[in-house]
Amino acid sequence: MIISGKELAASLKAQMAAEVATFEERYGRVPHLAVILVGEDPGSVSYVTGKAKASAEVGIKNTTIRRPATISEEELLGIIAELNADDAVDGILVQLPLPKHINSDKVIAAIDCSKDVDGFHPMNVAALWQKQPCVLPCTPKGIIKMLKVAGVEIAGKNAVVVGRSNIVGLPVSKLLLDENATVTITHSRTKNLGEVTSKADILVVAIGRPKFVTADMVGEGAVVIDVGVNRDPESGKLCGDVDFAAIEPKASVITPVPGGVGPMTICCLMENTIECFLRKQA
Ligand code: GUN
Numbered sequence: 692m693i694i695s696g697k698e699l700a701a702s703l704k705a706q707m708a709a710e711v712a713t714f715e716e717r718y719g720r721v722p723h724l725a726v727i728l729v730g731e732d733p734g735s736v737s738y739v740t741g742k743a744k745a746s747a748e749v750g751i752k753n754t755t756i757r758r759p760a761t762i763s764e765e766e767l768l769g770i771i772a773e774l775n776a777d778d779a780v781d782g783i784l785v786q787l788p789l790p791k792h793i794n795s796d797k798v799i800a801a802i803d804c805s806k807d808v809d810g811f812h813p814m815n816v817a818a819l820w821q822k823q824p825c826v827l828p829c830t831p832k833g834i835i836k837m838l839k840v841a842g843v844e845i846a847g848k849n850a851v852v853v854g855r856s857n858i859v860g861l862p863v864s865k866l867l868l869d870e871n872a873t874v875t876i877t878h879s880r881t882k883n884l885g886e887v888t889s890k891a892d893i894l895v896v897a898i899g900r901p902k903f904v905t906a907d908m909v910g911e912g913a914v915v916i917d918v919g920v921n922r923d924p925e926s927g928k929l930c931g932d933v934d935f936a937a938i939e940p941k942a943s944v945i946t947p948v949p950g951g952v953g954p955m956t957i958c959c960l961m962e963n964t965i966e967c968f969l970r971k972q973a
Contacts, residue, residue: 692944694841696833700954703836704748707961711750714968722968723752724782724808724960725774729767729793730760734920735786738957742784745957751964754780764793768801775803781971782808782964787858805970808963811857819865826963831863833955834895834916835870841944843893843914846871851891853877853884853904853932859897859918867893884908896932906937914944918952 714721724746728739739755746753756770767785774783783806789795799807804814810828818825838845850872854860864874877887879898885908888894896904897918909915919932931948939945946952 692841693939694837694944694946695950696837696946696952696955697950699837699840700745700833700958703958704745704961707749707965711965714750718968718972720779721750721752722781722964723754723779724784724964725780726753726755727767727770727783727785728755728757729762729786729789730758732788735788739786741953741957742960745961746964749961749965751961760790762793764797767793767798771798771801775801775806780806781968782806782960784809784960806967808960808967810862810963816857816862819862822869826966827866827959828858828862829959829963830859830897830918830952830956831866832959832962833952834863834918835866836959837916837946837952837955838893838914841914843944845893848872848892849875849890850893850895851875851877851888852895852897853879853881853888854895854897854899854918856897859895863895863897863918867895879903898932900932901930902932902934904933904938906934906941909933909938909941911941912943913941915942915946916952917946917948919948920953 711721726739726742743753743755774780783802785798799811800813802812804812807815807826810826815825850867852860852864855876855878864876868874888908889910891913893914895916899919901921901923917931917933921930923930929949
């Protein structure tokens with residue numbers, strides 16, 4: 692079975708649009724998401740465009756602030772301070788990665804935690820790992836939603852995560868653990884990686900290398916979640932971290948790239964923006 696993140700995201704966005712349509716009357720305004728894009732990296736431009744498009748579909752106000760890669764850290768922190776102080780802004784997102792002269796950790800920590808729709812703020816991350824209420828990071832949240840909708844039982848399963856980034860690898864491992872999977876976190880330098888991955892009931896790959904996972908690394912009947920977004924060096928087309936054509940016949944469930952995890956990430960961003968907005972209305 693191929694899980695279409697695109698279709699699931701479309702149906703969830705339609706539900707959110709119906710909910711948001713009642714907000715003007717109930718609360719006098721709609722949620723407002725501010726997205727900051729520094730530089731012109733094509734991947735980041737495409738993500739930010741997708742976020743603006745999804746906002747329009749759901750009825751969320753989106754302000755995308757574009758600045759050149761030469762912007763100083765101080766100037767960027769100034770923009771964040773203004774958005775923090777603006778009561779009409781519910782969510783703030785700084786598209787990553789940032790240019791090297793800017794300290795990303797400092798920038799993320801500068802975002803008002805109550806407007807941290809990415810779930811990247813240190814206080815949010817701490818809350819996640821301490822089992823406190825928090826904004827769940829979008830990609831891991833989207834992955835768990837996809838697994839549930841596909842009817843994949845997570846409890847008691849052997850989940851292997853390839854990748855240990857703050858954005859995906861670490862938080863998705865935590866969410867799988869919270870669903871009572873037994874989780875192994877691996878990375879590109881794990882010894883005998885294929886031996887470990889081939890024993891996975893659920894395999895989540897977030898390493899950022901085209902076709903990094905080959906068919907021999909996947910067990911028969913595994914559930915394969917591909918978080919990679921890469922360019923195939925041969926065809927120039929978008930491709931994931933797993934060799935889809937070779938692995939699809941072996942997997943019981945698999946996500947495609949494009950059209951898998953990516954649309955779910957954006958869908959969960961919309962959900963988080965609504966959540967931050969509603970928290971303020973209480
Ligand atoms: N870059 C890659 N994924 C993400 C994401 O989910 N949020 C932000 N802000 N930047 C990203």
